[in-house]
Amino acid sequence: MEISAFLREKFPRLAVEDNFSFAAHTTIGCGGRAAAAAYPADEEETAALLALLAREKIPHVVLGLGANVLPADGPFEGVVVRLSRLSRLAEGDGLLFAGAGATGAALVAFACGRGIGGFEPFTGIPMSVGGGTAMNAGVRERHFSDAVLCVRAVANGKVRLFSARACRFAEKESIFLQGIAVTGVLMRAEPADPARIRRTLAEFSARRAALPKGRSMGCTFVNPPGRPAGALIEACGLKGYRIGGACVSEEHANFIINEGGTAEDVGRLADFVKEEVARKTGVVLREEIRRIGS
Numbered sequence: 001m002e003i004s005a006f007l008r009e010k011f012p013r014l015a016v017e018d019n020f021s022f023a024a025h026t027t028i029g030c031g032g033r034a035a036a037a038a039y040p041a042d043e044e045e046t047a048a049l050l051a052l053l054a055r056e057k058i059p060h061v062v063l064g065l066g067a068n069v070l071p072a073d074g075p076f077e078g079v080v081v082r083l084s085r086l087s088r089l090a091e092g093d094g095l096l097f098a099g100a101g102a103t104g105a106a107l108v109a110f111a112c113g114r115g116i117g118g119f120e121p122f123t124g125i126p127m128s129v130g131g132g133t134a135m136n137a138g139v140r141e142r143h144f145s146d147a148v149l150c151v152r153a154v155a156n157g158k159v160r161l162f163s164a165r166a167c168r169f170a171e172k173e174s175i176f177l178q179g180i181a182v183t184g185v186l187m188r189a190e191p192a193d194p195a196r197i198r199r200t201l202a203e204f205s206a207r208r209a210a211l212p213k214g215r216s217m218g219c220t221f222v223n224p225p226g227r228p229a230g231a232l233i234e235a236c237g238l239k240g241y242r243i244g245g246a247c248v249s250e251e252h253a254n255f256i257i258n259e260g261g262t263a264e265d266v267g268r269l270a271d272f273v274k275e276e277v278a279r280k281t282g283v284v285l286r287e288e289i290r291r292i293g294s
């Protein structure tokens with residue numbers, strides 16, 4: 001039986017999409033198709049779905065806004081789980097709750113619109129709240145780990161509450177990258193002067209305008225201690241280096257831009273950059289991007 005038919009039989013009310021296109025749902029704009037995508041309606045359905053997929057050993061991946069992933073070109077014989085329907089935002093008693101499927105843009109607009117400070121640095125980061133939490137998204141001044149109090153997530157088919165400490169946040173890392181699906185996040189909601197929020201928001205937005213345009217996954221590599229990855233890549237003379245339709249951005253060497261290439265082009269270019277930087281500088285870069293499929 002086809003995976004999507006199997007899902008529909010087990011969960012008659014679950015929203016299921018056949019033949020899901022990774023290229024159409026990722027910022028890098030390449031990759032093949034998945035047998036199915038599922039959009040659970042709530043946390044309970046998410047837990048039941050993930051428990052079933054694990055029990056039946058059906059490959060699956062949770063995909064947020066697809067802003068930091070590189071899906072393989074070949075077919076993915078499994079299920080893409082999307083939590084976009086878990087998008088509730090609520091606030092009260094010094095706390096802000098954000099569902100995993102809320103977008104970063106909605107989160108920032110919600111917080112800033114209510115005079116809650118500290119969310120301005122996240123403006124313009126393409127993400128879902130779930131993906132931002134899993135990747136500990138942020139900028140130099142502030143990361144998700146600075147705002148998160150606790151996280152609701154599905155682990156081994158059950159909803160659990162993770163304290164900030166249990167999340168094991170680090171640079172572009174958290175426990176949620178190990179097969180634990182974030183469903184919602186509780187954050188600090190501290191009031192701030194609305195004029196100051198507007199000013200800070202404008203400053204962070206202006207900064208983002210300088211980032212390279214075009215299809216990318218943002219930064220490809222995590223900054224190693226000492227020197228930014230972009231500076232190392234540039235020092236190796238790799239700006240503008242191209243494999244097929246993928247090239248190292250001329251504006252910011254840590255960005256790989258996809259100009260109509262394949263996932264193989266992008267992946268091979270990332271491998272080549274890593275090898276060259278290691279050969280010429282001795283620094284082994286760690287990929288920030290998450291590869292999906294083989």
Ligand SMILES: Cc1cc2nc3c(=O)[nH]c(=O)nc-3n(C[C@H](O)[C@H](O)[C@H](O)COP(=O)(O)OP(=O)(O)OC[C@H]3O[C@@H](n4cnc5c(N)ncnc54)[C@H](O)[C@@H]3O)c2cc1C
Nearest residue numbers: 064065066067068127128130131132134137138181182218
């Ligand atoms: C132009 C551009 C600029 C960027 N700028 C920044 C920046 O300034 N700072 C920064 O930190 N990042 C930046 N990024 C990278 C990206 O925005 C972040 O990594 C973001 O957190 C990705 O969120 P997402 O929802 O798109 O996650 P996805 O790309 O969909 O997924 C990323 C990883 O998180 C996992 N994941 C997604 N949702 C969940 C969930 N609910 N539970 C558990 N795991 C989950 C996925 O399985 C995958 O492993 C940029 C990207 C682009 C394209």
